[in-house]
Amino acid sequence: MISISEMISINEALQVIKNNIPSPVVQNYFVEEVAGKILAEDIHAPEPSPRYSNSAMDGYAVRWEDVCGAEQNSPVSLKIVGESKAGAPFQEITRQGEAIRISTGAMITEGCDTVVRIEDTEENNGVVHIMTVRRQGQDIRYRGEEFQEGELLLTKRSKLSAPEVALLATVGINKVKAYKPCEVAILVTGSELVGKGEKIAEYQIRDSNMIMLKTAIEESGGKVVYCPYVPDEKKATVDAIGKAQADLILSTGGVSVGRHDYVKDAALENGYSPLFWKIRQKPGKPLYLAQKENTLLFGLPGNPVSAFMCFAHYARPVITAMNGLPFGWPTVSGEASEDIANRGKRTNLVRVQLRWRENGGYCITHPKKQGSHMLTSLTEADGYIIMEPGQNLLKGERTDVYRYDFRRDPV
Numbered sequence: 024m025i026s027i028s029e030m031i032s033i034n035e036a037l038q039v040i041k042n043n044i045p046s047p048v049v050q051n052y053f054v055e056e057v058a059g060k061i062l063a064e065d066i067h068a069p070e071p072s073p074r075y076s077n078s079a080m081d082g083y084a085v086r087w088e089d090v091c092g093a094e095q096n097s098p099v100s101l102k103i104v105g106e107s108k109a110g111a112p113f114q115e116i117t118r119q120g121e122a123i124r125i126s127t128g129a130m131i132t133e134g135c136d137t138v139v140r141i142e143d144t145e146e147n148n149g150v151v152h153i154m155t156v157r158r159q160g161q162d163i164r165y166r167g168e169e170f171q172e173g174e175l176l177l178t179k180r181s182k183l184s185a186p187e188v189a190l191l192a193t194v195g196i197n198k199v200k201a202y203k204p205c206e207v208a209i210l211v212t213g214s215e216l217v218g219k220g221e222k223i224a225e226y227q228i229r230d231s232n233m234i235m236l237k238t239a240i241e242e243s244g245g246k247v248v249y250c251p252y253v254p255d256e257k258k259a260t261v262d263a264i265g266k267a268q269a270d271l272i273l274s275t276g277g278v279s280v281g282r283h284d285y286v287k288d289a290a291l292e293n294g295y296s297p298l299f300w301k302i303r304q305k306p307g308k309p310l311y312l313a314q315k316e317n318t319l320l321f322g323l324p325g326n327p328v329s330a331f332m333c334f335a336h337y338a339r340p341v342i343t344a345m346n347g348l349p350f351g352w353p354t355v356s357g358e359a360s361e362d363i364a365n366r367g368k369r370t371n372l373v374r375v376q377l378r379w380r381e382n383g384g385y386c387i388t389h390p391k392k393q394g395s396h397m398l399t400s401l402t403e404a405d406g407y408i409i410m411e412p413g414q415n416l417l418k419g420e421r422t423d424v425y426r427y428d429f430r431r432d433p434v
């Protein structure tokens with residue numbers, strides 16, 4: 024157990040978080056509801072695909088033994104005895120010397136074993152002249168040629184997107200087990216804050232954390248379920264934490280050493296057990312973590328950049344883990360295009376830009392304005408690198424870049 028008065032390292036903090044992630048919840052969902060969710064079961068085919076042998080072309084279903092000698096200068100002529108349409112098959116057996124009209128996707132009728140496409144035929148007076156054929160069985164999609172009944176179609180932990188729901192629909196599966204998206208409450212604290220569109224006095228601050236976190240949570244696959252503003256008052260903070268029913272509570276502000284910072288006390292009063300307070304990092308030193316039953320509460324710092332960086336490195340992986348994905352970060356390797364040094368005493372989360380080079384690979388540049396009150400250090404960045412105290416990343420050296428969700432394809 025880490026003493027809460029002790030400042031800990033990034034890796035120690037991550038270990039504590041991993042040990043306390045609320046258990047993921049698996050639910051049955053209709054396929055209409057699963058876009059973006061993660062599958063929580065293996066799916067086996069309840070039936071083969073195609074379900075019945077059908078035509079790959081508009082043309083004529085025929086018997087190979089009738090048509091195998093057909094050539095341009097000696098076509099084979101067959102009597103057209105019926106039609107098999109998509110959704111309306113021909114019910115009789117096709118006999119020697121007969122052909123049936125067939126549409127793409129229509130069932131191959133009994134007796135036929137080959138399809139000749141319209142382009143290779145001529146038709147007049149109820150007779151079709153087959154001008155050319157390639158092989159027995161041509162242009163037929165056979166029952167089960169894609170997969171047989173019982174074959175594994177989708178594996179547990181696949182992401183459910185348009186192709187996956189289409190595959191489920193095609194085999195008649197209407198409901199699947201998927202991970203329930205992590206439910207998140209956001210408590211934005213601060214008596215100096217003014218909400219969207221409100222008149223602002225000289226000594227007030229426009230809130231940016233609420234909209235920032237809502238957006239980041241949604242981009243990470245979480246669901247915001249409660250999001251009050253909380254003044255810097257003990258009772259209001261206790262009440263807000265008490266009302267927050269979620270897997271994850273993210274408060275911003277009020278976790279430093281100020282006289283009006285109530286988040287830690289209010290969490291305690293609500294029965295939360297503190298897990299750590301303060302990480303040897305910049306930005307985001309005052310990050311606080313507490314737990315009660317199946318809920319984790321992150322007290323993020325108030326500075327928007329600190330709050331965002333703590334979200335990206337600590338809270339976002341909890342959301343992805345609860346959603347059925349690994350606890351981790353999207354990373355790419357990048358090469359420093361200039362020297363970057365950490366001369367401070369804390370581990371530095373340095374916001375960086377990625378550039379794709381013509382000869383391949385990413386290179387890293389480093390916006391100079393890195394203040395934790397400077398949101399442009401985020402808008403100008405594609406991700407961040409982690410630099411230990413005293414570390415000097417030299418031009419040409421490679422390092423991992425933790426990439427922001429919202430910068431999938433930096434150029």
Ligand code: AMP
Pocket residue numbers: 211212213215216228229230231232233275276277278279281324325326327
């Ligand atoms: P705190 O951690 O509450 O002491 O806040 C640290 C700094 O971040 C202060 O300058 C606050 O005014 C600022 N801040 C806190 N919350 C927000 C917010 N929601 N939006 C913008 N700035 C904030």
Ligand code: MG
Pocket residue numbers: 212213214255276277325
């Ligand atoms: Mg505050």
